[in-house]
Amino acid sequence: MTPLQEGLLFHARYDSRDLDVYNVQISLEVEGRLHAERFRSACDALLERHPMLRAAFVQKRSGEPVQVIPERTAMPWHVHDLAGLDPREQADKLAAVLAADRHRRFDPADPPLMRCTVVGLDEDRQRIVLTMHHLLVDGWTTSLLLRDLLALYDHGTASGLPAPGHYPDYLRWLAEQDREKARTAWLEALAGLKEPTLVCPGTDTARIRVLPERIVVALSEADTSALLDISRRHGVTLNTLVRVAWALCLHRRTGQLDITFGATVSGREAELPGVEEMVGVFINTVPVRVRLDPSEPVAELLERLQGEHAELLEYHYLPLSDIQRTVGLGTLFDSCVVFENFPTAETLPSGPDNGLRLTDVVGHDAYHYPLKLMAAPGRQLELEISYRPDLFDAPLGQQVADRLRELLIELPGALALPTGRFLEHTPAPPVEQGQQMMCELIAEVLGRDFVSADEDVFELGCDSLTALRLAGRIETELGRPVDVESVFRWRTARALGTALT
Template identity: 45%
Template structure:
């Protein structure tokens, strides 16, 4: 970047510095700090005006044009480009393609995108056309640019710019993000450090729901929704008002009780996402940028303390720290002297209400897709219903366990008003079913039937065909759809001579196609060999040579180039799921369940399901049949 192309150089907010560190030091796995704003547009769309409006956003907000750089000496900075290119892509559903499937496919294209933080802009726009009156605009950005509060402001301005053809002169001038950075620099840092040092004094260690592992690579999280209905929400809000409490306090106290039960700790810490918009900073509520921060919440649980006293204490202790929410988490951990403090986080969202969204004649439906890097993260969104979302790492927690946690949390919130006089040590966090299962566990266990994975999935698809089986970002597959897709691919594999005692290598990223392919391979009777598309070529070549798969599966001509080249060099058959010829072939395959009449030999539970390569004692990975 030349000097003439630089408009400004700014310091980083605390959370920006943390995100920059994590992005640059975690190159493996998906980028969980990439987020998406999804706008479904209904009505006649002026594409040129929408593109001009997107460009107008970059002109209006200089911090959307930031690239992030380290310096040889001193703190890193964000460099504001004066004239960055607008990253704009237009795509359309294929003729005859299911509209929802097309929208999901194109939305996922940028999900988890890895941005080069040095190169602005770290925001891209993808317009998906379904027909003349239905479009979707997907705005994908690195979280280092924006927080959730800002997205509603961004939508408002995008619509206003659309109505004015991208001309920002008709809009009121924005409040500069640099005002917030200047306010940060003027804060009394020693005083904030003293406040956090006192708040975390005598803490005997972190509160962790998962074993600490600094080498653990990020994975795309699972997510479960929940909510309190309108009546329960209204009763909770009224209860909070009667006792001069905030709903955020109720959420934090309930989470502390749940995490305390999970970890066995009575001195609980967890993270809280705070808005970072100080009331004394003029215009803070209308600023676009990353103002939020993550700070620790410490809750000491005393078994003989009434719930009413716990709630009052939590609110009082957190209110005392609000003016110090600007201090970065790394700095807080440093003054606490404990290092890592927590691995769960709570975000209570109370963003500005957008009401019915319109862009001129267009009706707009807004949504979002993002991820969290903590093992467990809870989002609670205020409104007529208290909407909940519990995100989790699926490599650490099975979905059934997380579903149980969400049920416990929801039940605890609804029961708080009736439990004010109950001592916290006597609060029952388990439901009737959970308590019954625990009390009867191990007594006369029922025999577990012997069955293959395909048979189990097929039985479930027959019972609940419309239940969601796989969810990846905005895409969903029901059990019926998953089973049918896997059946078509399984028949194609069987006709290629693939069956029991053979292996199929899957060089696919995590997602719906990987799940479908795993099921298809096992339906054909074969075992699957997972090949990470990011593995170095030497490792892929060794895996393919040792496993000798009958076929290597890809998805796209540009996907997994290392694995594709290694398979070609080994002379292995290759199957590209995105090849038009393969797509046409699969469309003509039957969607019925394959049987032993179709397979080369009967499928037995004892046949290998997959091969996994582990690090051997000699340092050379070894394949293990499972």
């Protein structure tokens, strides 16, 4: 399994009673007469063409998770007929069918982790709903399988399609990489980072009660063109511009100047033969660090971040768990940015010559993070903010979306200005009672008269033995066990107070 697959398997098995947020649902609306059995055969042929879509995910007796590929399996198939209903009732029932489908979990050990649902809307209009677990697909893979599925329905065979890539070649390449060298590179890149950037500190974000809500905003063509123009003139990518804007949004929420968040990276090694036609999971999530210097011009911030990103490109394969263990700060972030860089639905064929036409594609692809940004480039840059309604309310999600849009509109005209133009000049958050107690305990253990809420205990002289003593003092005050790992994970009185009290 890839590093990301191991993380996804953890989430799939974390709490089998709740939602699995990593169900991916693609809804295709087609016009024309659909031959249902022919489409069902195309679904089965898709699983035959791409073995990784047949994968089951199990653990060996040693506990090692692996994926097992059966020689044959058929696509589960469901049909709903909503034709003849009045428009409002039909829309309500369609929404209920789609919601129930997204909520129905897959058993990772019971392949295939895919299913197809056909919803008849009238004689010449239907929805084809493909639902699959993220363990099988990433964005690029989803585009490939949609292209192949429509072609298999059209022609009945894979004739005319490119030869599929051999996914095990990628897994072998991944196993051959130098993890120690990658750990060193990430340790250097994150050196001096004092604390994680958490929008929901002290929260169990792995347990999902409700699916994330989405807010979509789009920049105008003129504003998008302005961003593209400065990206060309300064040798940076649109992705870098979006990352800087996201870091400034996180700064407004946390007050931090050294920001970390996750980024989904493609993982497709360009030098691997046939990688563009491989179906499977390649993506990985890695940290992005953005250091905000109030005196640094915005243009220099962009160029510096672009260079720092380029230096780490060859180490994007390292598992996030390895990076976080190497840095030693625990969870580094709880927000994520996804920048789409794969073929989109606009490039899909419109259907067979017998008149079946693809008229719309709607996708749902959620993450467990409390806050996620997905950016989709095009004539108008589209920004989708996903937020967990069990952790954020709707007004806060809208504030983030509005602020992000404002920043991306303002940045092209502010390149010569210092970054401080976009930073909050507000006092530090007030120290709460639990945090004040931590200040006093840290000062006592370290033999100091005073410790502020945001000072790093290890920079003040704490070591492993004093960390053990500090954990014991906190344990005594709280009247419950406190692991010494907590001191290493939350290194300030404010972070310890928030997490433990």
